[in-house]
Amino acid sequence: MIDTIYQSFLLVLHLDPEVWHIALVSLFVSSSALIIGILIGLPIGAFLAIAHFPGKKWCITFVNTFMSVPTVIIGVLIYLLLSRSGPLGEFGLLFTKTGMIIAQSCLTIPLIAAISRQIISDAWQIHQDTFSALQFKLLHQVKWILWDSRFSLMIVVLLGFSRAISEVGAVMIVGGNIAQHTRTLTTAIALETSKGDLVLSLSLGIVLLMIVFIINVISHFLKSNAEKKYG
Numbered sequence: 016m017i018d019t020i021y022q023s024f025l026l027v028l029h030l031d032p033e034v035w036h037i038a039l040v041s042l043f044v045s046s047s048a049l050i051i052g053i054l055i056g057l058p059i060g061a062f063l064a065i066a067h068f069p070g071k072k073w074c075i076t077f078v079n080t081f082m083s084v085p086t087v088i089i090g091v092l093i094y095l096l097l098s099r100s101g102p103l104g105e106f107g108l109l110f111t112k113t114g115m116i117i118a119q120s121c122l123t124i125p126l127i128a129a130i131s132r133q134i135i136s137d138a139w140q141i142h143q144d145t146f147s148a149l150q151f152k153l154l155h156q157v158k159w160i161l162w163d164s165r166f167s168l169m170i171v172v173l174l175g176f177s178r179a180i181s182e183v184g185a186v187m188i189v190g191g192n193i194a195q196h197t198r199t200l201t202t203a204i205a206l207e208t209s210k211g212d213l214v215l216s217l218s219l220g221i222v223l224l225m226i227v228f229i230i231n232v233i234s235h236f237l238k239s240n241a242e243k244k245y246g
Contacts, residue, residue, distance in 0.1 A: 023217035027225075031218070038222045040112065041199040044186070045179035047116045052123030052175045057168065059124070060131030061157040065139050075132065081125035090185030093118045097189065110191040115199075118185040123175045131164075131171045138164045169238050176230060180223070200226075 026034055063075055095101050097109040097117070108114040138160060151159070161168070183201040190197035192206060200223045207216035 019213050019217060022214045023221060026214065026218040027221050034215070034218050034222060036195065037198050037200055037203050037219060038226070040197070041180060041201070041223075042226065044112055044115045044119060044199060045176060045182075048119030048123050048179045049172070049176050051116070051120040052127045052179075053172060055120075056124045056127030056175070057131050057161055057171075058157060059128040060171075061135050061161050062153075063128070063132045064135035065143075065156055065160060066153060075129075078125050078129045078132070082129040084125075085184070086122060086182055087184035087188065089121050090118055090188030093121060093185065093189050109189065110193060110197060112190070112197060115186045115190040115197060118189040119179045119182055122182060122185065123179050126178050127171050127175045130174060131168055134167050134171065135160055135164050138167070166238055169234055173231065173234055177227065180226065 059078070063071065063078065093114065094109065097103050097106075097114050099109075108117065142160065142163065181201060182199075183205055186192075186197075186199055187202045187205070190199070190202070192198050192202040198206075200219050204216050204219045204223070207213075207219070
């Protein structure tokens, strides 16, 4: 047990090419999915929080439902969409990083939209009368409420990244877990553990923990500095 842990740390410290290539693929895919989730999910969350339209409650229920859908179901749906017989099959996106980004984006968008909607709803209770008096258009209301809630929304970004970086089922199905191509930290951990290579599996787990820790530290640092600067 001690020897396995020691060997795992050595792989990480010696910058083992396989370990760090897998980590870079995982970071690229998860970061891309997070950016897409932010660009689409935050405006959707803000719109659902402040707009009034028929069927709004059903839309909120729909988003909340997709937030908690098992990831393997998303993986299967994206697989069917990208397969040769699917509507996007001609683009050859199955078993590629792009396909994995699409799958992870389908996980981050509803998560970010659902949680940001609740956060923005609370902020909207404070600013609703002001925005109404200023007669802002809906687009400007969305923009300013997102800016006003930016510190609180940091937790949404962290949750979105955690959702993406820790994903196994969907990326395994859509990406195929191909060595040196679509293998991520989580899919590689699952594979190497099943093969009995606990040293490589544990080293990948260490890298995954390091990434999550560093992201949380950076986020905390940025949020603390911003709050001191802007009050």
